[in-house]
Amino acid sequence: xxxxxxxxxxxxxxxxxxxxxxxxxxxxxxxxxxxxxxxxxxxxxxxxxxxxxxxxxxxxxxxxxxxxxxxxxxxxxxxxxxxxxxxxxxxxxxxxxxxxxxxxxxxxxxxxxxxxxxxxxxxxxxxxxxxxxxxxxxxxxxxxxxxxxxxxxxxxxxxxxxxxxxxxxxxxxxxxxxxxxxxxxxxxxxxxxxxxxxxxxxxxxxxxxxxxxxxxxxxxxxxxxxxxxxxxxxxxxxxxxxxxxxxxxxxxxxxxxxxxxxxxxxxxxxxxxxxxxxxxxxxxxxxxxxxxxxxxxxx
Amino acid sequence: xxxxxxxxxxxxxxxxxxxxxxxxxxxxxxxxxxxxxxxxxxxxxxxxxxxxxxxxxxxxxxxxxxxxxxxxxxxxxxxxxxxxxxxxxxxxxxxxxxxxxxxxxxxxxxxxxxxxxxxxxxxxxxxxxxxxxxxxxxxxxxxxxxxxxxxxxxxxxxxxxxxxxxxxxxxxxxxxxxxxxxxxxxxxxxxxxxxxxxxxxxxxxxxxxxxxxxxxxxxxxxxxxxxxxxxxxxxxxxxxxxxxxxxxxxxxxxxxxxxxxxxxxxxxxxxxxxxxxxxxxx
Numbered sequence: 001x002x003x004x005x006x007x008x009x010x011x012x013x014x015x016x017x018x019x020x021x022x023x024x025x026x027x028x029x030x031x032x033x034x035x036x037x038x039x040x041x042x043x044x045x046x047x048x049x050x051x052x053x054x055x056x057x058x059x060x061x062x063x064x065x066x067x068x069x070x071x072x073x074x075x076x077x078x079x080x081x082x083x084x085x086x087x088x089x090x091x092x093x094x095x096x097x098x099x100x101x102x103x104x105x106x107x108x109x110x111x112x113x114x115x116x117x118x119x120x121x122x123x124x125x126x127x128x129x130x131x132x133x134x135x136x137x138x139x140x141x142x143x144x145x146x147x148x149x150x151x152x153x154x155x156x157x158x159x160x161x162x163x164x165x166x167x168x169x170x171x172x173x174x175x176x177x178x179x180x181x182x183x184x185x186x187x188x189x190x191x192x193x194x195x196x197x198x199x200x201x202x203x204x205x206x207x208x209x210x211x212x213x214x215x216x217x218x219x220x221x222x223x224x225x226x227x228x229x230x231x232x233x234x235x236x237x238x239x240x241x242x243x244x245x246x247x248x249x250x251x252x253x254x255x256x257x258x259x260x261x262x263x264x265x266x267x268x269x270x271x272x273x274x275x276x277x278x279x280x281x282x283x284x285x286x287x288x289x290x291x292x293x294x295x296x297x298x299x
Numbered sequence: 300x301x302x303x304x305x306x307x308x309x310x311x312x313x314x315x316x317x318x319x320x321x322x323x324x325x326x327x328x329x330x331x332x333x334x335x336x337x338x339x340x341x342x343x344x345x346x347x348x349x350x351x352x353x354x355x356x357x358x359x360x361x362x363x364x365x366x367x368x369x370x371x372x373x374x375x376x377x378x379x380x381x382x383x384x385x386x387x388x389x390x391x392x393x394x395x396x397x398x399x400x401x402x403x404x405x406x407x408x409x410x411x412x413x414x415x416x417x418x419x420x421x422x423x424x425x426x427x428x429x430x431x432x433x434x435x436x437x438x439x440x441x442x443x444x445x446x447x448x449x450x451x452x453x454x455x456x457x458x459x460x461x462x463x464x465x466x467x468x469x470x471x472x473x474x475x476x477x478x479x480x481x482x483x484x485x486x487x488x489x490x491x492x493x494x495x496x497x498x499x500x501x502x503x504x505x506x507x508x509x510x511x512x513x514x515x516x517x518x519x520x521x522x523x524x525x526x527x528x529x530x531x532x533x534x535x536x537x538x539x540x541x542x543x544x545x546x547x548x549x550x551x552x553x554x555x556x557x558x559x560x561x562x563x564x565x566x567x568x569x570x571x572x573x574x575x576x577x578x579x580x581x
Contacts (some may be wrong), residue, residue, distance in 0.1 A: 017460050038512040039405050039406045040406075042405070042406065043406065044408075044444075044445040044514055045445065045446055045447030045448050045474070045475075046444045046445050046446065046448075046475070046513070047444070047517075050516055051446070067405035067406070072311060073307050073308035073311055074311065074478070077405065080405045089315075102311055104315060104402075105308070105312055105315055106309045106312070107314070107399075107403050108315065108319070108401050108402065108403060108404060109367055109402045109404065109405065110315065110318055110319060110365055110402075111372075111407055112318070112361055112364060112365065112368070113400060114311075114314065114315075116307075117304070117307065117310060121306070121307055122307060125307060142546070149352075149357050149360040149361065150312070150346050150347070150354075150357035150358065150360070150361075151346070151349070152345060152346060152347060153303075153304065153343075153344055153346070153347050154304040154305065154310065154345070155347075161333075161543035180323065186348060187351075189349060189350070195465060217352050218351060218352060218360065220360075
């Protein structure tokens with residue numbers, strides 16, 4: 001199944017991080033695509049934007065923001081959005097993503113991805129803002145499920161249901177962070193498999209994979225390690241529903257050499273291929289098991 | 300106090316007040332700002348109770364990350380200042396500063412914009428100057444890093460200026476060029492941090508001009524001599540070459556450099572890309 005907009009499957013990418021700049025420019029590794037943190041490339045005329053330009057000349061780049069503040073009751077920041085629009089045009093980003101969250105009110109930015117009450121009030125509020133942003137940017141905006149550490153009593157629905165209704169109402173796509181599904185499910189006692197099964201598969205445009213840290217009482221989304229086995233299992237479950245999907249490995253803390261991060265992305269490629277091959281084989285087995293009965297009927 | 304469940308706007312005001320409180324979530328829940336929206340005993344009517352972590356502990360996961368994020372952002376822009384102040388001193392500075400100048404930008408790169416002026420107004424007068432100068436230097440380096448790339452001044456264009464025109468010419472500073480007048484000890488602090496040596500805490504006598512510029516996207520720093528520093532400072536401030544030389548000559552009546560030395564300086568500044576163009580005064 002492709003996504004409903006037939007947006008391209010970009011393959012298996014990694015985040016564009018400063019520590020890898022020289023390696024990327026010198027070695028030109030065969031990485032399918034890069035994801036740039038939007039805010040790191042706004043308001044700068046120095047090396048970061050120079051590197052991004054060089055990378056975008058030969059490899060697809062998608063933009064991933066952290067300050068859209070889509071769930072906030074503060075007004076949308078159109079000066080910021082104008083810069084995002086300009087950058088997206090500059091690197092020819094096929095889409096722009098940010099998070100289903102709020103980051104601040106009253107002119108303040110906490111620079112955190114804060115949780116929202118998942119109810120009809122929030123749904124109406126966020127959907128209207130997503131439509132406004134998509135119209136302004138003139139290109140698709142897809143929202144990511146954040147990791148969360150608390151739930152709100154004002155929520156009247158689960159996160160998967162909220163995302164399904166939001167993406168329908170705002171006609172936007174999903175950047176499904178499978179690690180965040182796992183982290184939040186652990187922290188709140190959700191059923192991570194049921195979450196994956198409830199996601200509207202045809203709206204998943206991109207996937208994030210990352211490592212997390214076990215703090216004993218809760219899991220913390222640190223992007224500081226390899227993808228855990230449980231997250232790979234969830235990813236395979238998701239791929240069975242979505243088919244091949246643009247997938248990116250995030251690594252933001254204790255960042256290892258470029259080759260290590262790239263290898264993690266290639267593991268995602270292998271996991272997806274293996275899963276889909278197995279499913280195809282299962283389908284063939286099921287079909288051949290059914291054949292004699294069909295022949296008998298035909299006879 | 301608001302009726303529960305809180306409307307979205309009030310919930311966000313409440314939660315933000317809890318997360319940015321300097322004393323952590325437990326204390327913040329009982330603070331007057333938070334109580335405007337939610338009574339401390341009603342917090343579990345806003346945040347769902349679950350096994351594993353108490354409500355205040357769940358809020359603290361977010362509240363605990365806030366100061367760390369602010370500290371890391373400022374340390375990234377002001378590493379030498381952080382070394383100079385030590386871990387505890389820098390943490391206190393971050394807390395005091397962020398309480399007055401919280402982030403209001405989409406990027407944490409702007410968080411430290413007011414730090415030099417903030418430092419100039421706090422701490423012991425004896426140490427204030429050095430700390431402020433270290434911060435000013437680091438801020439200049441960060442500004443040069445992020446400045447737009449501009450084409451450097453053409454050396455031939457400079458040489459083509461006739462002797463008669465020289466006094467009336469102005470040099471347009473490149474976007475990626477800053478000149479700072481600081482205590483010499485501030486440069487020593489930056490050098491010590493770069494070299495991994497213990498940080499000296501001496502302001503030193505007098506002032507020096509320090510140039511920040513960029514070559515191939517790498518930020519470089521150079522401490523100027525008294526005469527060329529003074530001359531460069533006047534030029535960077537937009538004075539004509541004639542006026543800048545006159546001012547320098549008044550400051551150094553017995554040591555005016557030869558034409559050959561002056562030509563060498565202009566050639567060097569052109570090579571370093573400190574200026575992006577020539578303007579003739581009307």
